[in-house]
Amino acid sequence: MRKLKLALILPLFLVAGCWDHLELEEQAFVVVVGLDKGPGNTVEVTFQIANPQIGSSDIGTAEGEPPSDTVRFTSPDILSAKELANSVVTRTINFAHLKTMIVHEALARDEAFPHIAGAAIRDPELRREVALIVSREKAYDFIQKNRPRLETRPHKYFELMQQRWQETGFVPFSTFNQYLQQQVVDSMFLAIYATADPKNYRVSRKDDYLAGEVPKHSGDPVQMMGAAVFRNGRMIGTLTGQQMRWAQMLRHKSNIDAFITSFPDPLDERAMVTVRLFKNGGTKVRLNLAKERPDIHVTIPLRAQILSFTSLQPYATDTEKQILLERHLKEEIEQEALDVIRLSQRKFQGDLFEWELIARKQFMTMPAYQAYGWARHYRKANVKVKVDLRIENFGKQRTPYSETVKGGD
């Protein structure tokens, strides 16, 4: 009897099995998806599929195969394109290792884009930490032109490139998840802006570039610089790299810790002072929402390391000049930050700095906050920026003379 019971129970396991299991080599791992606007209400979806046999393992290498395969389909949305792709590609298309989604600027500006993006997330395979990159030219061209020199495998290139924002701050940290989160009414979202077709090189003294403008003369044509600004899920404009940095700094918790930038020298108009700025704790934002034109007081605590100054002024030894330099840098930063804020208030008409999170705390309930209408009030807000700047040192080797004297007392 017991054996009979066992014989009845054991096959149940076979019934219960998820038979969706697939061997690794039977799947095609898409690492980059490109989205372009197609004719009518369609999208052109480009899949870049990694070829595991190139550049991964010595044993499994297949000579003469390319490191990746790029295929393009025109279909109503991403998921139907995935089905279509299965009719062409020999293996089952898998999005589990999708790293990057590249969207053509024209599509990002299209009113259909929020729906296309929203539909894609219904596939559980698609990770929400997929990076969102807006490309100036067609995504297909971007993928075709991108030929990284140091990385053979395409996923590695994007994996590493997405970490660059943290060190430089020129581009925002933009994932699909954030895009969907901030798709609510009047919310702003910043995505990486990139191009593989650099045309209008120009030289800026303050690294104030947009993708494509960086004066780079060899190597991979791809440039990632600046941000695409989204409101309500649609792209409405761009920020340059330098503006992006200040936008990051104005956020309460900025994800970048330090970056290097230059300012004009206070004593010599033609010379530049290069400093490394550190965020010295969180940006303090005080809000007064009682008035129709709310008051916003922002304090950015910063530490600065002076790295170089071409004017050769004796800043390191002359205390008075140091004070002058400090005040000058402070004013410059305050002005630049204020410019970005003005830009967001007038041009984009939305808060790029996540201050809504702070404003939200001042309301008892979510409906009360929504009734207040943060975005509407923000446009009119009276914003004051104060920078708490302290010159920390003149690079690793030399500390300012005055501090040494103080230490000697």
Add this chain to the structure above:
Amino acid sequence: MTTQTDGKTELSTRLSANLDRIKRDFAYPSNEALIIRNLVVASLKCDAAVLYLEGTADVNEIEKRIIEPLIERTNTSFKNGNPLDAVRLEIVTHRTGKTACTFDAINEGLLNGWTIVLVEGVNQALKFETRGFETRQVSEPIVEHVIRGPKEAFTESAAINRSLVRKYLRDRHLVAETLTVGDRSVSEVTIMYVKDLADPNIVDSIKQRIRAVRTDAVLTLPMLEQYLDDHPYSLVPSSLNTERPDRASAFLLEGHVILLMENSPAALVLPITIWSLLHSAEDHYMRWAYSNFMRIIRLLALFVAVMTPSVYIAVATFHEEMIPTDLLLAIAATREKVPFPALLEVLLMEFAFELVREAAIRVPTVIGPTIGIVGALILGQAAVEANIISPILVVIVAMTGISSFTIPEPSLNFAVRITRFILLFVGSFLGFFGIALVIACLLAYLTTYSSYGVPFLSPLTPHYRSSADMILRMPVHKERMRPLNLNPQDSVRRPERIKKR
């Protein structure tokens, strides 16, 4: 018993009748093992016979202590009127001496190396302990190695084993009781416990179980272990074998009971908990930090040994998103030329590994080294180059194998290896969901499992006070409590020091 068929178990007063009966029992004279030495007790002037079994008794001792006094003492005035008492108390100089009234007792005595003296006109016999079995010297432990700590192991002689335990645990409350099992071949089982520590209920229940064993012969301790086991079908062992007297003594001090048997170079510890299976003999010889480090490593190894192959299968066939992309591509690249599904690949390798393992135990020592060479071929680069398996599998199987070697207890080792295969199958068709399901079932089973009435996961769950010597251990000065799950009569191991003001 053997003589029950004869119906008569009492001795007669006639010596020849008694001898005939014993001869019949031992198939004398075709069985030459029974040695009968007839003699006349000089001082009593009566016939007598000395009997022993060749190979079981120490002949020198018999000659010097029993036969010599019987023949040579000529003093005729005795304090005791009964000839048997006179022989036992006044003539024979042997250190032991008991009366036996039945043939059963006589036969059992003979089999265990006792010498029997029969005297004409008395319906009783005398027996003297003259055991002289061949034994091995005390040697180093083979299974339970330590770096620090004593290097003595139990041998096949129960007497030596008892002496080893007493050497470590010089406590007058240490009790050694002897019970017998087996109808045909009677074996002695020594049950040892510390009288004022061990729970009397546990001791009694173990004794009852031993008495309840009904079979013709229980030759060794591992056999007895299976007769006593409550859960013979379970994967989890309910008692522990140790070949180290120091470890056995440590268990005794916690209130456990140990069983010793002739011919078994080990002690059986009962009852046990999962912790006693996970700990090694050395855990308390190393300093606190070192031993905890070892324990953490071993615990991790346990999980690796149980789960790695199944997790690999689950990840590779259901949850590709969990593998870093680089590794994923590397695995996929190497798998492209492998003709088998991942499950079959793992099964092949695991099977090969178990083969090598089994062969290494069975192979005669002389050709032992070949196993290593052949094994390395099956489990290594050769298999990869033949496109039978992908290289990552070599790593996985090797990791699993090495990890399973760190599990100190052989029974648990088998349990782990079998569980690994169960998990492997479940993981291959239910993914992580299945693995989680089986592990939940496994934990549920362990919480309900008990060894001789002691819950298997106690004192963790159900919770009892103890010194928390479970996953980690405390420094020795903090190990004040005996684990209360064993219900020891004295729960405090080390009275708290009175603080000086």
